[in-house]
Amino acid sequence: MIELLVQAEPLFIDVLKILAILIPLLVCVAFLPLAERKILAYIQGRIGPNRVGPFGFFQPLADALKLLVKELILPAASNKVLFSIAPIVTLAPALAAWAVIPFDEGIVLADVNAGLLYLFAMTSLGVYGMLIAGWSSNSKYAFFGAMRGAAQTVSYEIAMGFALVGVVMSADSLNLTTMVMKQSGGIWHWYVVPMLPLFVVYFISAVAETNRTPFDIAECEAEIVAGYHVEYSGIAFALFFLAEYANIMLVSAIAVLLFWGGWLSPFQGIPLLEQTFSWVPGFCWFFAKTAFFVFVFIWMRGTFPRYRYDQLMRLGWKVLIPVTIVWIVLIGFAIELHLPPWYV
Amino acid sequence: MNILVPLVFYAFAAILVAASVMVIVSRNPVRGALFLILAFFCSAVLWLLLEAEFLALALIFVYVGAVMTLFLFVVMMLNIDKLPDQEGFVKFLPIGVLVMAVLVGLMIMVIGPHHFSLNTFASHQMHSSDYSNVAEVGDTLYTQYVMPFELAGMMLLVAIISSISLAHRVRRPNTRTQDIPTQIATHSEDQLIFANVDEKSDPFANVKIKKTKKRGRK
Numbered sequence: 001m002i003e004l005l006v007q008a009e010p011l012f013i014d015v016l017k018i019l020a021i022l023i024p025l026l027v028c029v030a031f032l033p034l035a036e037r038k039i040l041a042y043i044q045g046r047i048g049p050n051r052v053g054p055f056g057f058f059q060p061l062a063d064a065l066k067l068l069v070k071e072l073i074l075p076a077a078s079n080k081v082l083f084s085i086a087p088i089v090t091l092a093p094a095l096a097a098w099a100v101i102p103f104d105e106g107i108v109l110a111d112v113n114a115g116l117l118y119l120f121a122m123t124s125l126g127v128y129g130m131l132i133a134g135w136s137s138n139s140k141y142a143f144f145g146a147m148r149g150a151a152q153t154v155s156y157e158i159a160m161g162f163a164l165v166g167v168v169m170s171a172d173s174l175n176l177t178t179m180v181m182k183q184s185g186g187i188w189h190w191y192v193v194p195m196l197p198l199f200v201v202y203f204i205s206a207v208a209e210t211n212r213t214p215f216d217i218a219e220c221e222a223e224i225v226a227g228y229h230v231e232y233s234g235i236a237f238a239l240f241f242l243a244e245y246a247n248i249m250l251v252s253a254i255a256v257l258l259f260w261g262g263w264l265s266p267f268q269g270i271p272l273l274e275q276t277f278s279w280v281p282g283f284c285w286f287f288a289k290t291a292f293f294v295f296v297f298i299w300m301r302g303t304f305p306r307y308r309y310d311q312l313m314r315l316g317w318k319v320l321i322p323v324t325i326v327w328i329v330l331i332g333f334a335i336e337l338h339l340p341p342w343y344v
Numbered sequence: 345m346n347i348l349v350p351l352v353f354y355a356f357a358a359i360l361v362a363a364s365v366m367v368i369v370s371r372n373p374v375r376g377a378l379f380l381i382l383a384f385f386c387s388a389v390l391w392l393l394l395e396a397e398f399l400a401l402a403l404i405f406v407y408v409g410a411v412m413t414l415f416l417f418v419v420m421m422l423n424i425d426k427l428p429d430q431e432g433f434v435k436f437l438p439i440g441v442l443v444m445a446v447l448v449g450l451m452i453m454v455i456g457p458h459h460f461s462l463n464t465f466a467s468h469q470m471h472s473s474d475y476s477n478v479a480e481v482g483d484t485l486y487t488q489y490v491m492p493f494e495l496a497g498m499m500l501l502v503a504i505i506s507s508i509s510l511a512h513r514v515r516r517p518n519t520r521t522q523d524i525p526t527q528i529a530t531h532s533e534d535q536l537i538f539a540n541v542d543e544k545s546d547p548f549a550n551v552k553i554k555k556t557k558k559r560g561r562k
Contacts, residue, residue, distance in 0.1 A: 117401040118397075124409025128381070131417075150416075
């Protein structure tokens with residue numbers, strides 16, 4: 001019995017670590033809709049939510065309470081089992097992917113060698129929640145939304161994968177900590193400098209993967225009501241919402257880790273500024289950079305109109321994929337020629 | 345050895361077998377496809393236990409993430425809710441049993457107890473923590489098996505080109521299709537008329553409508 005407890009001790013510590021990641025993550029995810037509503041309101045010259053608490057700060061709590069006490073409706077002709085597990089299948093990979101994200105040097109739950117592959121596997125699982133939700137609802141609108149979303153996700157995953165191949169070639173590793181450490185030495189060492197086109201492709205694909213405006217044809221309100229989650233109510237609908245925001249934060253964090261130096265300070269290598277900002281811990285930089293990209297997501301929603309379906313497919317297959325292939329070849333040459341300062 | 349390893353193995357192996365059986369048994373093709381996805385997922389976990397993380401993750405993002413998505417896509421679109429109830433089950437039973445017997449016999453011959461029991465293999469050694477399965481797979485693929493690997497790549501390329509050429513539609517003369525480059529190249533001046541609205545006169549009297557150039561299609 002004691003032996004079993006001794007063996008269980010590292011497991012217990014792991015559970016604590018998981019909670020230390022999950023709880024702040026879920027708090028961020030809960031307050032992100034408020035941030036989105038506020039930012040969109042200011043973009044459109046409105047005030048946004050301001051009734052619950054100061055500046056509407058407690059609005060997410062009120063929303064959560066409202067969604068919790070609402071009735072859960074199971075459509076009569078739906079596939080009940082699949083209908084119930086779809087929100088879980090959507091949320092679980094979005095949270096599980098955070099296991100390999102390093103927040104600072106050494107602060108990571110699972111420092112696996114194939115970290116990037118794991119991230120990619122988890123983000124590709126997210127599409128099933130959408131497909132299952134759309135199909136099991138037994139509703140035409142939901143089904144259309146799911147079909148559009150699945151086709152879009154599969155198409156943009158290719159461009160995204162190719163964009164990441166460039167980073168893997170440059171870093172010579174799939175481990176996320178190694179990838180960030182390879183970028184140390186100053187802001188000009190960050191991979192966004194030699195791979196700006198790949199970053200742009202990655203970010204566009206990330207917006208498409210998360211089904212956000214201008215690529216939100218999967219939940220296009222004007223055409224198919226709300227897409228794949230049209231039949232969901234109450235807390236089940238909230239789970240889809242949570243998954244969407246967790247995914248936004250995840251793809252922003254991946255962009256920061258792979259292209260923008262992760263937790264590295266932007267003032268590294270600059271004589272006076274480096275000393276001035278040396279007291280800032282790494283995860284603050286990581287958090288600030290991630291927050292900026294999350295802001296860009298919301299900013300884009302307030303700025304761009306929605307893409308039409310055929311334009312979206314054209315962009316993915318005929319523009320983004322060729323761009324990435326050409327740039328991968330160029331990076332191959334740069335690595336062979338040991339182009340300083342990135343490939344020495 | 346950690347007590348968790350056998351626990352994880354037996355749990356996922358049991359789910360794998362159950363899911364595989366359900367793939368065959370379930371009437372609804374969509375449910376069958378979903379059970380197949382579950383089976384892939386469980387076998388990926390078993391590969392992870394063998395420290396083959398590259399294969400495990402590649403299985404998830406290639407088969408589960410891409411292939412099965414498209415598969416499910418097609419099956420969901422087909423509108424076949426249920427397969428007909430055991431139609432021809434008795435009629436085809438003798439042939440089925442015969443084929444099964446031959447298959448099982450062959451499998452016993454090839455991977456039977458004397459070729460595939462526990463004492464024919466060395467017990468699995470856990471690698472040290474600096475072992476990278478991804479690097480190992482890469483080294484083997486690009487040195488020892490570089491020819492088959494490149495050949496497989498060429499085959500896939502041929503398959504891509506042939507499927508594109510099959511699906512490619514040449515624009516025929518008398519059909520109306522959207523010409524996307526023209527649509528993107530449109531300018532607001534061609535689409536909008538800015539006019540001063542005057543109560544007395546017709547606002548459009550003096551406005552010259554700039555006509556869009558008609559682009560001829562062959």
